[in-house]
Amino acid sequence: MTEDLRAAATRHTAGLQAPEGLLLAEAGGIGFACARAPTPYVHALYRPLLCLVLQGAKDVTSGMQTWSFKAGETLIVGTDLAVSGRVRQASPTAPYLAVALDIDLQLLRELMSEIAARSPPQPVARVAVAETQVAVQDCVARLVRLVDTPDALAVLRPSILRELHYWLLRGPHGPMLRQLSLPDSHAARISRAVALLRADYARPLPVGRLAEAAGMSVSSFHAHFKAVTSLSPLQFQKRLRLVEARRRLHGERVAISEAAFDVGY
Structure with a gap:
């Protein structure tokens, strides 16, 4: 096997x-x-x-x-x-x-x-x-x-x-x-905000909107987001952009400037 x-x-x-x-x-x-x-x-x-x-x-x-x-x-x-x-x-x-x-x-x-x-x-x-x-x-x-x-x-x-x-x-x-996997766990709530970031990583997303998706106050959201993902929401979005740009550069062979533009830089 x-x-x-x-x-x-x-x-x-x-x-x-x-x-x-x-x-x-x-x-x-x-x-x-x-x-x-x-x-x-x-x-x-x-x-x-x-x-x-x-x-x-x-x-x-x-x-x-x-x-x-x-x-x-x-x-x-x-x-x-x-x-x-x-x-x-x-x-x-x-x-x-x-x-x-x-x-x-x-x-x-x-x-x-x-x-x-x-x-x-x-x-x-x-x-x-x-x-x-x-x-x-x-x-x-x-x-x-x-x-x-x-x-x-x-x-x-x-x-x-x-x-x-x-x-x-x-x-x-x-x-x-x-x-x-519990629906009301901090990890599950943060995953809903992460889904928004993954779906729209190229555009700025207000932290308030992400916190609302997670069902948390902004201050609580910041703390739990970093505890779950190890990054702040802004850092996570930047990492998403870098990972996607690298994928496009090496997988689709696009120009650096084109990849950067497409992911929001």
Whole structure:
């Protein structure tokens, strides 16, 4: 199963180029990553996601915290989060390979109501690393196998994703995900403001409008936004613009001035 996932990550990133050395591709809603050498730290903005490392190792830093994860381990991110990441272990003969999928917080909420899962009473982490669950890897492998048959993927993907999220709730990351996915949690409220920023990052957005979307006062919103994402709202929007400009420069090969203009600079 792991060999099949490694082969898929290698195949989907073949022929790509990236100045930082980390090749990224997407197919069927699944992200594939490959690096044939260690890379420098690069800024990124994570959505709630899971990342299965198939080979090599990577470090991700947010604020004062660093998470290191390697082959056979899974990174779980439960909120929108500003990070800097680097591939720590990779070589031409044993490249860094990983597969990533978004976590659907709404689907987690639906499952929580069905299985009567309780959220922990105490605050939990936003990010966790643990040994990859066999059941989770099996779900991911089945999704990857369906990428080349779009008709089958369209029909079977919802049920496989539902199963995947069930195992996440039942696994070692379950308590974290249960609390972060609560509709009235600070993380869930901030995610509504982040959705506005992602949808309209090229234009200035009044903080009052973002706070209203989160259902918070402006002062409370500022504090909770930084606690959840590690950045202020303005810093987060600037990071969004930089990430999008970099994607356009390297993915669409547009001029620097055009990319800067399109993202609001």
